[in-house]
Amino acid sequence: PIDPVRYLSNRSSGRMGYAIAAAAIAGGHRTTLISGPVCLPPIDGAEMRHIVTAAEMHEAVQAAIAEADALIMAAAVADFTPARPAPRKLKKERGAPVLELSPTRDILQSLVRPKKNFIVVGFAAETENLAERAKRKLSVKQCDFVVANDVSLSDTGFDRDDNIVTLYFRTGAAREMARASKADIGRRIVAEVQRIANNI
Numbered sequence: 001p002i003d004p005v006r007y008l009s010n011r012s013s014g015r016m017g018y019a020i021a022a023a024a025i026a027g028g029h030r031t032t033l034i035s036g037p038v039c040l041p042p043i044d045g046a047e048m049r050h051i052v053t054a055a056e057m058h059e060a061v062q063a064a065i066a067e068a069d070a071l072i073m074a075a076a077v078a079d080f081t082p083a084r085p086a087p088r089k090l091k092k093e094r095g096a097p098v099l100e101l102s103p104t105r106d107i108l109q110s111l112v113r114p115k116k117n118f119i120v121v122g123f124a125a126e127t128e129n130l131a132e133r134a135k136r137k138l139s140v141k142q143c144d145f146v147v148a149n150d151v152s153l154s155d156t157g158f159d160r161d162d163n164i165v166t167l168y169f170r171t172g173a174a175r176e177m178a179r180a181s182k183a184d185i186g187r188r189i190v191a192e193v194q195r196i197a198n199n200i
Contacts, residue, residue: 001053003085003089003090004089006089008078008082009078010076010078010158011151011158011159012075012076012125013038013158014035014036015161016074016123016163017033017074018035019181019186020074021043021046023187024190025044026187030047031043031045031047032046032047032064032068033047033049034061034064034075035048035050036050036051036052036057036075054078055104057075058111061073061107061111062112065111065118066114069115069117069118069119070119070197071119071121072193073107073120073122076123077104080101080102081101081103082099082100083101106141108141108143109140117200119197120143121147122137122141122146122147123147123149124137124148125148125151126149126150126151134148134166135168143170144169144196145167145169145192145196146168147167148166148167149165149166161182162181163182163185164177164178165177167192
């Protein structure tokens with residue numbers, strides 16, 4: 001929140017996360033969907049948990065993974081938050097406010113993982129140096145694989161039904177996916193998680 005009526009957000013629609021949850025349920029997996037504010041209907045069969053802030057997301061994820069075998073972190077969580085939200089609506093008569101921002105907690109890096117063979121999938125939405133940054137996230141955040149996409153493209157990615165992604169794996173492999181619906185990408189991601197689980 002910036003004040004009681006305004007907040008910082010981004011262009012993410014939540015469609016990718018919802019598509020993954022739907023694919024997981026279709027695959028017979030017990031699924032918890034932790035969702036920020038989106039304009040999407042709930043996913044039938046998912047245990048829905050609604051949050052608003054990055055801090056609430058961290059708490060909800062940490063609680064949910066206690067009994068989980070995998071975490072797919074598709075949410076586009078804000079990297080910064082207003083340091084001192086105004087208690088009352090900011091009025092334009094007082095001029096443009098100066099917002100001091102503080103980094104939010106990195107959810108993937110700060111989670112206490114519940115078990116040794118816990119599977120983690122990260123996402124990297126980048127506008128440049130996609131492969132380099134995805135591989136760095138893979139290592140730093142100890143993911144089994146990272147789903148990377150270029151969000152500078154105007155016809156795929158954020159707030160679109162289609163996306164173009166590359167999967168970067170801990171093993172060093174990389175698999176490019178041609179343009180596909182988020183539903184298809186969601187099924188592929190769930191299939192890769194199942195493949196890794198079968199090999200543990």
